[in-house]
Amino acid sequence: MGFLSNIVQVVTTWVIASFYGSLVLFYVVLRIIRRGPRAFFGYKVRQGRPKCLDDPEQGTHGYVRLKSSGLRFHYVAAGERDKPLMLCLHGFPECWYSWRHQLKEFRNSYRVVAPDLRGYGETESPQPFGYWGWPNFSVSHLTNDVQELIEALGYSSCTLVAHDWGGIIAWLFAVDHPDLVDKLIVMNAPHPGTFMKYMRTHFSQFRRSWYVFFYQLPWLPENMVKAFDFQLIYGAFKGKGMGCKRRDAVTEEDLEAFKYTFARPGVNISAAINYYRAMLKQPPRSYKGTKVTCPTLMIWGDQDAALEVGLTEGTDKFVPDFTLKMVPGASHWVQQDQPEVVNGIMRDWLKA
Structure with missing residues (x-):
């Protein structure tokens, strides 16, 4: 029965993926007609680093090599x-820099460390590269990275702060x-135990999760990430729907x-996308009876265009000591x- 359900899941996923892929291709053709093929394929590799990435006010850059994977992880740290x-x-499509405000804010009370996750930024990506490398981005690999990273930084525990894909990793790490x-x-990332149930019963969220x-x-x-010189990243942060509501936020x-x-020399763009591939290609996990035992704060921007506010409901069933702030x-x-x-x-x- 389990084998049959897995087959049904695979077939269903590919049917839906193909449907959305055809819509995206139609959109691409229209854009190429309007702007020309050179605009679509004309992304540029960034040879020089933006100065803000090396601003000493953010913290200091460091590297550690993890034991089991052998991957070298890059991070920025602030505080003693x-x-x-x-x-x-x-999360996606981000890097350590998305925590620039928190690195400055909490450096007096904590050793604040913001790493590039596996395959992002200056953190190495496991081989094989490309589509077929997705098994190396399973949740078990990602949570093991966090465990070894804490140890490599010289600590036995941490206050874990996470957003988007980092939030998915953080939820599971706190359980395990x-x-x-x-x-x-956790910020704007639903508990995995509530996400799939909510998406099955709310078609509006299913549509929002098309990507x-x-x-x-x-x-x-x-190729869509790179198209029109990484228009996807511009749209994510500054677009009318998904982008930040404050004009000067980014x-x-x-x-x-x-x-x-995503555009520096030698980068593996597939790494970030393989997080999503591994998520759906592996058997779903049951969260029945699982609890997050530590005190937990969820912060949620109520104008999130990708994730509905309703995804926060029911989180307290998995987290006894739970606080929600909109x-x-x-x-x-x-x-x-x-x-x-x-x-x-x-x-x-944190003070309370």
Whole structure:
């Protein structure tokens, strides 16, 4: 029965992915007709680093090599080494730089460390590269990276702060390694136990999650990320629907920093997309009876165009010590859109 259900899941996923892929191809053809093939394929490789990535006010850059995978992880750290660890996990399409406001804010109380996740930025990506490398981005690999990263940084536990894809990793890490998480702060990332049930019963969320299925296709998603000189990244942060609601929340230089993550020489764009591929290609996990035992704060921008506010409902069933704080008028990129509000919420909750 389990084998049959897996076959049905695979076939269903590919049918939906192909449907969205055909829509995207139609959109691409129209854009090529209007702007020309040179515009579509005319992305540029960024040879020079944006200066904001090396701003000493953000912190200092460092590298550690993890034991089991052998991958070299890049991170930026602010605060003294004798302070407790605050580990910040970013989402897609981001990098460590999405935590620039929190690195400055909490450096006096914590050793704040924002790594590039596996395959992002200056952190190495496992081989094989490309579509067929998706098994190396399973949740078990990603949570193991966090475990080894905490150890490599010289700590036995941390306050774990996460957003978007980092939030998915953080939820599962807190379930599987309760002894390593003192406190958990998750931003605009639903608990996995609520996400699939909500999407099955709310077609509006299913439509918003179209990209999860689209990313299951080979080749096309990678080219869409690069198309029109990484227009996807511009749209994510500054577009009318998905983008930050504050115009100055992400500057042109900030935007170049995120583009550089995917456009620097030798980068493996497939790595970031393989997170989504591995998520749907592996058997679903049951969360019945699982609990996050540490105190947990969820911060949610209520103008998130990708994830509905309703996804926050029912989280307390999995988290006994749970606090939910809405940020009115904030987008999906809540910690960048309204950093002062988010930092204030974090600061008050951590003190309490």
